Amino acid sequence: MTTEQVILSAILTLTASILTAFLTSKITRDNEMRKIIHQKRLELYLEVFEQVELLLKDWKKIFDKEYFEKIASYKSRMKLLASEKTTQEYKNYYEALRTSVNAYKKFKDDNDPQNNYVYQQDEDGEWVQVYSPTVEDYEEYANKIECYEKEQKKKVPLIRENIQKIVDAMRTDLGSNLDKESTIL
Known part of the structure; x- marks a missing residue:
């Protein structure tokens, strides 16, 4: 051998060693980032799931502004950490809930x-209240609210469907969708 x-x-061996070390380092770094993102997603998805599940237990939360604000608080983290599919399903739920709360x-x-x-x-030019609500007005108001809520209850199956889509998308992201036949409802 000359x-x-x-x-x-020696140069080829050294080059191969450097290339192997570089690729191993890159793969390790990428895998670590995937693990970190997966862990952050898991934490976020558990929080979101706990909140959306509350609506399954109490359908009247579709009117609750505080509940909506809690769901809205996840918006930026969902945009940052969730997959496109999960983000879209979350957005659909968010919009349905926002519409319901505002209506x-x-x-x-x-x-x-x-x-x-x-x-x-009055004769002095002052504005004076000439009509005050009566007890009957308040009773009628309570009846209107009750009728409105009963009418809105018909939307619960659609909300449940939105929730199921979010859960399915989150399970796919986390890799826990192995038993596709099961549902949360």
Whole structure:
């Protein structure tokens, strides 16, 4: 073996060693990042699941502004950590819930007897309340709210479907969708 062959062999061996070390390092780093992201997703998805599951236990949460705000608090983390499919399913649930909460608030505000005071000017030009809600007005308001809620209960199956889609997407992301036949509902 000539000196050139020995040097060439050493260079090739060294190059192969460096390339192997680089690839091993890159693969290890990528795997560590995947693990970190998977762990963060798991934590986020468990939190989101616990919240969406509350609606399955109490359907009236579709009117609850505080519940909606809690669901909305996950928006930025879902955009950052979730897959596109999970983010879209979360967005669909978020929008359905937002629409429901806002419609309920508007209905209540539009029908609230306290918002229906009548004023007129007296002889001094001062505005004076000439009509105050009665007990009957408040009873009618309570009945309207009850009827509205009963009507909205018909939307619960759609909300349940949205929840199931979020759960399915999260399970796919986490790799825990092995038993595809099971559902949470």
